């Protein structure tokens with residue numbers, strides 16, 4: 405009989421930022437591979453419509469979460485129950501030149517993308533430790549590894565996600581908790597679709613060695629690898645899925 409990679413049957417996954425974009429897709433893929441999924445974000449109505457798609461594959465529950473709020477994170481951890489796989493995906497960007505970047509935008513981006521990510525991981529790691537382990541997948545970005553103009557707080561927050569991932573991997577390996585980061589390149593989603601039709605958008609795509617944008621499905625291989633026990637000896641890695649964007653020519 406042919407051997408197959410470990411699936412996710414019996415695993416309980418939590419996806420933050422599951423109300424749209426990457427998170428909505430991740431929730432469906434994890435369910436399609438056997439996980440029970442808790443979907444979390446601020447907009448419950450949007451979460452519920454994603455949940456109806458997830459339920460084609462498996463069990464889904466929606467819990468409201470503002471990842472910047474300690475009380476909201478605590479309520480989520482209580483309501484979600486035991487979690488084996490955390491996909492720390494909630495995130496946002498505030499664009500504009502660094503010279504005029506507002507302090508409130510800096511704080512919002514850091515609180516959402518970095519501080520919220522850490523404290524949610526911390527809250528769930530306690531239970532993972534008690535049960536002998538878990539997998540945490542932090543969604544970083546190639547902007548945490550290279551630079552682009554107009555996204556200073558976002559790029560710094562994602563660089564923080566990279567170091568957060570490595571640091572937590574080191575501290576929590578002894579508890580069986582693996583912490584890895586998925587660093588997407590530019591992914592074609594509803595949010596940015598119009599931009600790709602502009603001259604600047606087309607120029608950006610021309611600098612990607614594979615000469616195309618990423619599609620949500622391009623992230624599936626790494627998501628499922630990191631979520632499953634197939635990656636049991638991987639922790640502290642930061643892996644890009646970017647069509648070669650990070651290695652484009654000087």
Ligand SMILES: NC(=O)c1ccc[n+]([C@@H]2O[C@H](COP(=O)([O-])OP(=O)(O)OC[C@H]3O[C@@H](n4cnc5c(N)ncnc54)[C@H](OP(=O)(O)O)[C@@H]3O)[C@@H](O)[C@H]2O)c1
Nearest residue numbers: 421423424425426445446447470471494495545588590591
């Ligand atoms: N799209 C790309 O090309 C790309 C590339 C690299 C990395 N990423 C990363 O991928 C992740 C998802 O981005 P996306 O492109 O899918 O964008 P998106 O469609 O705007 O999704 C962002 C998600 O984060 C949630 N969110 C924002 N603030 C939140 C908060 N305070 N508490 C809880 N949830 C919050 C949003 O839900 P609510 O508004 O309902 O709260 C939404 O579900 C982000 O971390 C982003 O940095 C995206």
